Amino acid sequence: MCRASFDGWLVGMTITTGARQAEAVTLRSVRRTYGIGGAAVTALDGVSVGFRDGSFTAVMGPSGSGKSTLLHCAAGLDQPTAGTVSVGGTELGGLSEHRLTTLRRELIGFVFQEFNLVSALTATQNVALPLRLAGRRPAPDDIAAALASVGLADRGGHRPSELSGGQQQRVAIARALVTRPAVVFADEPTGALDLRSSRQVLGLLREAVHGHGQTVVMVTHDPLASAYADRVLFLADGHLVDELTAPGTPGDAGFAAEVAARMARLEA
Numbered sequence: 001m002c003r004a005s006f007d008g009w010l011v012g013m014t015i016t017t018g019a020r021q022a023e024a025v026t027l028r029s030v031r032r033t034y035g036i037g038g039a040a041v042t043a044l045d046g047v048s049v050g051f052r053d054g055s056f057t058a059v060m061g062p063s064g065s066g067k068s069t070l071l072h073c074a075a076g077l078d079q080p081t082a083g084t085v086s087v088g089g090t091e092l093g094g095l096s097e098h099r100l101t102t103l104r105r106e107l108i109g110f111v112f113q114e115f116n117l118v119s120a121l122t123a124t125q126n127v128a129l130p131l132r133l134a135g136r137r138p139a140p141d142d143i144a145a146a147l148a149s150v151g152l153a154d155r156g157g158h159r160p161s162e163l164s165g166g167q168q169q170r171v172a173i174a175r176a177l178v179t180r181p182a183v184v185f186a187d188e189p190t191g192a193l194d195l196r197s198s199r200q201v202l203g204l205l206r207e208a209v210h211g212h213g214q215t216v217v218m219v220t221h222d223p224l225a226s227a228y229a230d231r232v233l234f235l236a237d238g239h240l241v242d243e244l245t246a247p248g249t250p251g252d253a254g255f256a257a258e259v260a261a262r263m264a265r266l267e268a
C-alpha cells in the first residue's frame with residue numbers, strides 16, 4: 001500500500017486466488033456525451049473497468065476514441081453523463097465540489113497532455129505547488145530530488161517559457177509524482193520526449209507502481225511505451241474493445257509489436 005492511502009480504501013475489495021486486492025479506481029457503465037441534439041458526440045459509451053491498487057495500465061486507441069475523456073472522468077476532472085466513478089471506494093458523483101477538490105489533491109496526480117504548468121512560476125515552484133496547495137511545506141531537497149529524477153536538476157530556476165516541450169513535460173511529471181499520490185493519471189506523458197527521456201519517465205512510472213505501490217493509468221499512442229505497463233486496454237468509438245496483459249519485461253519488443261498489430265486493426 002502506498003503512503004497516500006485513505007479511509008474507505010477497503011471498500012470494493014475483491015478476492016483473487018487468496019490475495020486481497022483493492023481497486024484503486026472503478027468505472028461502472030460510464031457514458032460521456034458532449035453537446036446536445038444533432039451535434040451531440042458520445043465520447044464514452046458505457047465503459048466499465050477497474051484499475052487494481054498497485055497496477056500500471058496503458059490505454060490505447062485511435063484518435064478521438066475517448067482516451068482523454070476516460071482519464072478525465074476517472075480523475076474527477078470531468079463528470080460522466082451517466083454511470084459512476086469511484087476512487088478508493090469513494091464515489092465521486094456524490095461529492096461536493098470542495099470534497100472532490102480535496103480528494104483529487106490528496107489522492108490523485110495528473111499529467112496533462114498540454115502540461116498545464118503555471119507560466120509565472122519556475123520549475124521548482126511548479127513542482128512544489130501540489131504540496132503548497134495541500135498545506136504542506138515543501139522540503140527543498142525533495143523538490144530538487146523530484147526534478148533530478150526527471151533529469152532536470154539544473155533547470156529548477158527556469159520558467160516554462162524557458163524550457164523545451166520535453167523539459168516542460170518532465171516538470172509536469174515531477175509535479176504529478178512529488179506528493180506520491182495513490183493514483184497517477186498520465187495523458188501521453190512521453191508524447192514530447194525523445195527515446196532516452198521516454199525510457200527515464202516510463203521507468204519512473206514503473207517505479208511508482210512496483211516500488212511505491214501507486215496505481216498508474218497512462219494514455220499513449222506509442223506501443224513501445226505501452227509495453228512498460230502491466231496491462232493494455234484498447235478503446236474504439238467510446239467502447240473498451242480489447243485488452244492485453246504484458247509478459248512482465250518492461251518494454252518487451254514482442255509485446256510492443258502485438259500492441260501495434262492490434263492498434264493497426266483498430267485504425268484500419
Ligand SMILES: Nc1ncnc2c1ncn2[C@@H]1O[C@H](COP(=O)(O)OP(=O)(O)OP(=O)(O)O)[C@@H](O)[C@H]1O
Pocket residue numbers: 034035041042043061062063064065066067068069070
Ligand atoms: N469538450 C468537448 N466538447 C465536444 N466534444 C468533445 C470534447 N472533448 C472531447 N470531445 C469529443 O469526444 C471524442 C473523444 O475525445 P477524446 O479527446 O477523449 O479522444 P482521444 O482518444 O483522447 O483522442 P486523441 O488521441 O486525439 O487525443 C472526440 O470525438 C472529441 O471530438
